Amino acid sequence: MDFNTTDEQTMLRDTVSRYLADTYSFDNRMKTVHGGAGWNPAVWKAFAEELGILGAPFSEAHGGLGGGAVENMIVMEEIGRALVIEPYLPTVVIAGGALKAAGGALADAVIPEIIAGNAIIAFAYAEPQGRYNLADLRTTAKKDGAGYVLNGHKSVVYSAPYATHLLVTVRSGGAQRDKDGVSLFLIPADTKGVTRRDYPTVDGSAASEVYFENVAVGAEHMIGGEGAALTLIEQIVDEGTAAICAEACGVTRVLHATTLDYAKQRKQFGKAIGDFQVIQHRLVDMFMEVEQSVSITLMATLKLDTPERAQAVSAAKAKVGKGAKFVGQNAVQIHGGIGISNELVVGHYFKRSTMIEGQFGSVDHHMGRYERIVIG
Amino acid sequence: MDLNFSAEDIAFRDEVRAFIKDSYPAHLNGKIEEGEELSKDDFLSWHKVLAKKGWIAPAWPTQYGGTGWTSVQRYIWSEETAAADAIRLMPFGLSMVGPVIYTFGTPEQKERFLPGILSGDVWWCQGYSEPGAGSDLANLRTKAERFTGDDGKEYYRVNGQKTWTTMAQHADWGFFLVRTDSNVKAQEGISFLLIDMKSPGITVRPIITLGGEHEVNEVWLEDVIVPVDQRIYDENKGWTCAKFLLAHERTGIAGVAASKRGVERIKSIARSELDEGEQLLQNPFFKRKIAELEVDLSALEFTELRTLAGESSGKGPGPESSLLKIKGTEIQQRITELALEAAGHYGAPYFRGFGEGDNEHPIGPDYTHRTAPTYFNMRKTSIYGGSNEIQRNIIAKMVLGL
Numbered sequence: 001m002d003f004n005t006t007d008e009q010t011m012l013r014d015t016v017s018r019y020l021a022d023t024y025s026f027d028n029r030m031k032t033v034h035g036g037a038g039w040n041p042a043v044w045k046a047f048a049e050e051l052g053i054l055g056a057p058f059s060e061a062h063g064g065l066g067g068g069a070v071e072n073m074i075v076m077e078e079i080g081r082a083l084v085i086e087p088y089l090p091t092v093v094i095a096g097g098a099l100k101a102a103g104g105a106l107a108d109a110v111i112p113e114i115i116a117g118n119a120i121i122a123f124a125y126a127e128p129q130g131r132y133n134l135a136d137l138r139t140t141a142k143k144d145g146a147g148y149v150l151n152g153h154k155s156v157v158y159s160a161p162y163a164t165h166l167l168v169t170v171r172s173g174g175a176q177r178d179k180d181g182v183s184l185f186l187i188p189a190d191t192k193g194v195t196r197r198d199y200p201t202v203d204g205s206a207a208s209e210v211y212f213e214n215v216a217v218g219a220e221h222m223i224g225g226e227g228a229a230l231t232l233i234e235q236i237v238d239e240g241t242a243a244i245c246a247e248a249c250g251v252t253r254v255l256h257a258t259t260l261d262y263a264k265q266r267k268q269f270g271k272a273i274g275d276f277q278v279i280q281h282r283l284v285d286m287f288m289e290v291e292q293s294v295s296i297t298l299m300a301t302l303k304l305d306t307p308e309r310a311q312a313v314s315a316a317k318a319k320v321g322k323g324a325k326f327v328g329q330n331a332v333q334i335h336g337g338i339g340i341s342n343e344l345v346v347g348h349y350f351k352r353s354t355m356i357e358g359q360f361g362s363v364d365h366h367m368g369r370y371e372r373i374v375i376g
Numbered sequence: 377m378d379l380n381f382s383a384e385d386i387a388f389r390d391e392v393r394a395f396i397k398d399s400y401p402a403h404l405n406g407k408i409e410e411g412e413e414l415s416k417d418d419f420l421s422w423h424k425v426l427a428k429k430g431w432i433a434p435a436w437p438t439q440y441g442g443t444g445w446t447s448v449q450r451y452i453w454s455e456e457t458a459a460a461d462a463i464r465l466m467p468f469g470l471s472m473v474g475p476v477i478y479t480f481g482t483p484e485q486k487e488r489f490l491p492g493i494l495s496g497d498v499w500w501c502q503g504y505s506e507p508g509a510g511s512d513l514a515n516l517r518t519k520a521e522r523f524t525g526d527d528g529k530e531y532y533r534v535n536g537q538k539t540w541t542t543m544a545q546h547a548d549w550g551f552f553l554v555r556t557d558s559n560v561k562a563q564e565g566i567s568f569l570l571i572d573m574k575s576p577g578i579t580v581r582p583i584i585t586l587g588g589e590h591e592v593n594e595v596w597l598e599d600v601i602v603p604v605d606q607r608i609y610d611e612n613k614g615w616t617c618a619k620f621l622l623a624h625e626r627t628g629i630a631g632v633a634a635s636k637r638g639v640e641r642i643k644s645i646a647r648s649e650l651d652e653g654e655q656l657l658q659n660p661f662f663k664r665k666i667a668e669l670e671v672d673l674s675a676l677e678f679t680e681l682r683t684l685a686g687e688s689s690g691k692g693p694g695p696e697s698s699l700l701k702i703k704g705t706e707i708q709q710r711i712t713e714l715a716l717e718a719a720g721h722y723g724a725p726y727f728r729g730f731g732e733g734d735n736e737h738p739i740g741p742d743y744t745h746r747t748a749p750t751y752f753n754m755r756k757t758s759i760y761g762g763s764n765e766i767q768r769n770i771i772a773k774m775v776l777g778l
Binding site for chain 1: 422462487505508510511513515539540583584585586587588592649650652653656659661662663713716720721723724725726727739740748749751752753755756758759760763765770
């Protein structure tokens with residue numbers, strides 16, 4: 001057993017951490033957020049060219065660094081610490097994960113483009129009625145000659161406003177929530193018949209409603225077999241969920257550190273509020289939540305390639321989701337009034353931690369999934 | 377003891393219900409449902425309807441414009457207005473400075489200030505918190521120095537900074553806690569001043585909060601001249617008014633009627649939202665959380681009723697009202713948590729609302745539009761009016777004698 005990172009992994013963390021500390025200040029982030037584009041292309045270019053991190057989880061054969069889930073965890077935790085809004089999660093972790101798993105010509109063509117920073121991929125999986133059931137799909141793909149025709153509506157697709165590609169889950173057969181009959185397509189975002197309604201999100205990103213109206217796509221855009229992609233989708237969503245847990249660890253670490261610092265500075269009743277036992281215990285409870293989140297995220301990340309993947313990821317997301325709520329709410333509470341001011345850093349970390357709670361499944365969803373797998 | 381309403385109470389309830397149905401301004405319908413930010417005119421339109429009817433200040437003594445209702449009637453009133461999704465009234469005049477003025481003010485002050493509060497013609501704000509005086513309110517530094525003017529009259533010159541001043545951007549007048557003596561114990565050198573917000577030297581700067589709202593402000597006072605006859609109660613006895621007001625603020629803060637309506641709203645959302653093809657309301661985890669909320673709300677409601685009963689028998693709201701503040705705000709916050717949870721993916725899109733120049737209709741079901749901003753915003757409730765930590769200190773000290 002060895003929980004130490006390799007030299008390469010340590011270097012990866014240091015590289016990302018240093019770059020973000022130097023360039024991704026809170027003010028710079030807020031400039032991007034208020035700019036309305038939803039991302040800063042210069043940051044992405046630096047990720048690709050200066051840092052070379054977009055290849056972290058890909059094989060050397062594809063031009064990557066030969067890493068995997070641990071590398072994604074490291075990058076995502078740093079992304080959480082700096083509250084990065086650029087699309088490492090959907091592009092590298094999720095779409096990259098799907099391409100890696102499926103292999104073939106599409107993977108050979110697109111993975112180098114991801115690594116080079118040219119391909120930005122948004123993950124269009126949610127639907128208005130589906131909540132967290134990945135198979136609850138009304139968006140359809142109908143066979144049409146050698147290709148398919150897509151119709152439907154995808155909800156709250158983060159990063160879609162500036163994506164070059166969409167990774168789309170569809171129903172190509174079977175009934176609305178059947179496990180069979182689910183397919184996965186990777187299509188250019190400008191494919192004819194794809195329209196969007198773009199909007200900002202409460203946590204500083206940009207997202208879209210994406211509509212498909214008789215969108216004709218070739219069979220070469222399909223990942224995994226026709227009607228047999230649910231297993232792959234569950235895998236990439238689990239990988240994405242582990243990654244977002246790592247992001248939450250970064251977010252909550254900063255929430256805790258910022259709050260601890262504030263509690264030492266802020267004086268009321270003639271002493272630092274951190275001198276009051278109720279505040280001390282609260283900060284200790286927050287600290288314990290962060291540490292447990294880091295631990296269970298590591299557990300889930302290390303089990304991604306094992307048969308225990310699903311239960312490990314659900315355990316992690318449930319635990320991390322609860323921890324994120326506790327840490328976020330108490331960070332605001334201990335800051336008092338300024339905790340709910342939009343001008344302070346802490347509120348923005350709180351918003352992101354709140355949104356992470358729901359992404360890829362709430363605490364209830366993952367506790368339920370864990371119970372079904374482990375207890376039956 | 378009797379849980380049932382009397383025939384008179386039922387007749388009163390029907391009268392109230394009919395009045396709200398006929399008189400509630402139509403343009404306000406749905407604004408609470410969708411969590412929209414309200415304008416000054418929105419607030420005033422309902423206020424003026426009630427002022428005209430004579431029902432604007434049920435809690436006030438009749439000689440000052442109160443309704444003379446029993447505590448049961450007041451309870452019915454708050455239940456019915458909440459059930460009708462009526463907007464809340466701004467508390468700064470009606471629930472805060474009004475009671476201070478009729479309790480501690482001179483006859484001239486009562487005559488001068490109470491009518492404007494009742495009519496809604498004067499919008500009040502509260503100048504309490506300062507950057508260095510939050511939970512430790514008595515630590516306030518805003519200074520009022522007394523001097524005799526060229527006209528031979530007595531004045532204060534006020535300098536300092538207030539913060540978290542809710543709706544000061546609309547305010548005509550503010551009530552301020554200021555330091556008039558720095559050489560005594562903190563609580564003993566404070567005075568309670570009424571200040572015209574149009575006075576030279578006052579600057580109001582917005583603070584934008586997490587949901588994008590402009591509710592609170594910084595208020596800067598630079599050589600603001602205030603006539604001494606705008607001080608309520610004795611010089612250096614302002615803390616007495618402040619403590620009185622905080623107790624008043626806390627009883628209303630339980631928000632039971634509004635929370636009941638909030639629970640109904642979540643149920644209705646959870647009936648519309650789907651989970652595995654079924655109503656979200658049928659998800660056992662979600663259902664349990666709503667049930668727990670209702671149970672806790674029942675306990676809070678009957679705690680409030682017991683407090684009200686004590687009040688009407690002349691005991692007045694005591695430190696027990698801290699319990700109402702803590703549990704009431706925890707429930708209000710849980711309601712917003714559940715609403716956000718129920719919204720699922722549609723909790724994420726951010727819209728400022730139609731009033732802010734965003735004319736496109738928001739995406740997702742109407743009830744999801746402001747679930748996240750409302751959740752963020754409601755974190756304030758466990759902070760304002762004396763944080764819940766401070767409320768626990770009050771119970772520990774005043775009730776438990778620790």
